[in-house]
Amino acid sequence: MAQAARPHRGLLSFLDTDGKAHPVENRFAAATLLIGVIAFITAHFPGLHLVSSWTGLVGIVTGLWGQLISATTGERFLLIIGLGAAGVGFYLGMAHGGLFGGVLG
Template identity: 80%
Template structure:
């Protein structure tokens, strides 16, 4: 029973439910979650619309790419939470002034 003797030590071990290490996928999932939280929080302040719209856009792109690469349910769970928060941040940022915020017009 070599599998039972093997122990995983690391930051993202709770995401590796299949017993294999997925460092790139886990990092993208956690980064998308953090980016989504930043976009969501900054979206509630209209004067931070540039931050929320750009960070939300980056979070949606990284979350979509992460969904293509995700392997485990834990990764997909974090990616969907991050994608949702990024989407809210992006759309509220767009409603408050957009990606360029009057710089072009």
């Protein structure tokens, strides 16, 4: 019954399946998921290609770094979902106008 007495450690504590706290890894997973969702949603509007391409690129970088330092399966699950959404957002943003959108030329 030791697990019943374990205190609640935070909003993302369900990702700590090994019983240890991983605050940095959990924040990377949550940030990647949030950034990926933003990139995915904004990619469906061609006028927001700057937002979708840049957030997609940032989501890919944070997701890859998060995969490198992740400690539990739950973190990796959220990272993969976020990476997929960020990748779709990035590539659709690039197709709609790219990172600079005609500013350079």
